[in-house]
Amino acid sequence: MPQIAGQLGDLQYYAWVFSSFLLAQTATTVVFGKLADLYGRRSVLLVSIGIFLVGSVLCGFAWSMPSLIVFRLVQGLGAGAIQPVSITVIGDLYATHERGKVQGWLASVWGVSSVIGPLAGGLIMQHLNWAWIFWINVPIGLAAAAGFYLFLRETVSTQERSVDAIGAGLFTVAIAALMVALTEAGPAGSGTAAIAALVCIAAGALFVVQERRARDPMIAFTLWARRTIAATNAVTLFSGMAVIGLTTFLPMYVQAVMGRSPLEAGFMLTAMVLGWPMAATVGARNFGRLGLRPILIFGAALLPVGAIPFVLLSPLSPPLVAGFGSLVMGFGMGFLSTAAIVLIQGSVGWAERGAATASNLFARNLGSTLGAAVLGTVLNASLARGHAGSLQQVQQLLAGHGSAAGAVASRAGLAHGLHLTFWGVLLIAGVTLALSVFVPQATKEHGAPT
Incomplete structure (x- = not known):
């Protein structure tokens, strides 16, 4: 992604490439459910895969940031169904006592694909056009769609239900406005940020009113x-902020500051996945021997431990430093996320x-979504306080162009800004750990199947 941003220009929109996808995915998760x-x-999965593939093809033809x-x-709209509906299918197929094991299997499958993804991306950037990073999704997506169509059998209930379209629209507007407010925060965009904040507040208030009156x-x-769900979701939210900070900005540091290749940057993230x-x-x-809550807290404790190496990075640091931090944060998220989903599912009927x-x-x-926006704002604010033309020089640095003197200055400014984002990741990871102690012991509500 750093090289793509360098070629397309408008580096100040870098975080939005991630945030726009996450925004659409977040806004549609519950709707697709x-x-x-x-x-x-099956029908929802096939439609969502189709939308995702259309977005992937269009991304390859992008002419600007x-x-x-x-x-x-568009990609995010399609991706909004894939994870929640897949986990719903698992819930349909497996009993409660089997779900933890199956979640571990799913995480392993995700891990294999996540290892292949960054490595394939690095190879594509070195040997092909960057558009193929998006176009490679097409054959993979078509194969997945064929699998769902041929092998997923289900009986659809005829029970009448309604989709809260007004609530979904208000929610999307509120989150989008929040993103704009966070991204544009600062002297240069204070007017836009203020307007966006007002829109967010208004849409959020209307959303609450709508949800209280909606039939469904x-x-x-x-x-x-409920305490179990509220506390666990709070931990999950902050852990998501910490991880997106790593996956968004570590490749930029590895390539632009440490002077490593896209393939080496991919290896850094491979450790996490x-x-x-x-x-x-x-x-x-x-889970049965140690309990869900202790495993969740242990996972949360690993996040700040894994974030410490990133605030200690320097241009001369060995790649193993970043790889170690990524690995530890990956361990933390593995323990935390799996325990969280099983804990929540077991607390309800x-x-x-x-x-x-x-x-x-x-x-x-x-x-x-919030993590990409907040930490992107930190980076943009740091670059904006630098010398004149810093954004343009950083863009040239990412693209591999520019004078030697300009590259040295840009690399120093970018290193400072990225270190601030890594401190932000460490702070967010610490908040995640603090919140995890408020998660109650696992309970099972009346009517939950065994």
């Missing part, structure tokens, strides 16, 4: 307010499990 109840899992942001938004609200506030499924599998096998699961995925996606 309801649509899956109405029209069946704003166009790439718009096409990433998008978010059931009574469910979200290796640790995540490994810890998820180990944690799932020990069968009739509420779908909504409760969606709430946790929503919290993680919202945390990722």
